[in-house]
Every structure is written in C-alpha cells, then in structure tokens.
Amino acid sequence: MENILSGKYALILFKIQSMNMGQLKKYYAVILAQEHTLAQLDLLVKFHRGSVYFRTRNWFEGVKKPLKDALAVEFGVRYNTVMRL
Numbered sequence: 790m791e792n793i794l795s796g797k798y799a800l801i802l803f804k805i806q807s808m809n810m811g812q813l814k815k816y817y818a819v820i821l822a823q824e825h826t827l828a829q830l831d832l833l834v835k836f837h838r839g840s841v842y843f844r845t846r847n848w849f850e851g852v853k854k855p856l857k858d859a860l861a862v863e864f865g866v867r868y869n870t871v872m873r874l
Contacts, residue, residue: 845860
C-alpha cells in the first residue's frame with residue numbers, strides 16, 4: 790500500500806490546499822457521492838458473504854458437523870466474526 794503522504798496522495802493534498810471555497814464545495818460533493826457508492830458496495834459484499842455463511846450453516850447442519858469448527862477450517866474465520874454480520 791502506498792504511503793498516504795507520497796505520490797498521488799500528496800498531489801491530492803496539495804491540490805486541496807490551493808482550492809477556493811467553490812472548488813472545495815464541488816470536491817466535497819464528489820467525495821460524498823463516492824462515499825455513498827462505497828457504502829452500497831460494502832452492503833452488497835456483506836449480503837453475499839452472509840449468504841455464503843448461511844448456506845454453509847445449512848450444509849453443515851445436514852451433514853451433522855459443528856459449524857464453529859467448520860468455519861475456521863473451511864473459511865479461516867471465527868464463529869464470532871460470522872455472527873457479527
């Protein structure tokens with residue numbers, strides 16, 4: 790991961806420092822739109838991950854295996870992590 794104070798991130802910070810109020814408001818509107826898009830994407834990912842865990846639970850109930858152990862072995866996640874979703 791790139792250091793936030795170097796490269797393209799430094800350029801963005803420099804550009805923000807030189808913006809007037811009108812430019813800052815436009816830039817802020819873009820950031821809010823991107824944040825909304827990311828929130829929708831995050832929700833979509835959580836939905837699909839939850840669907841996988843739900844199907845996994847049903848599958849392991851059918852073969853009479855404990856879900857807690859299976860999640861760790863099959864997906865590398867702890868049962869508590871899954872239950873938070």
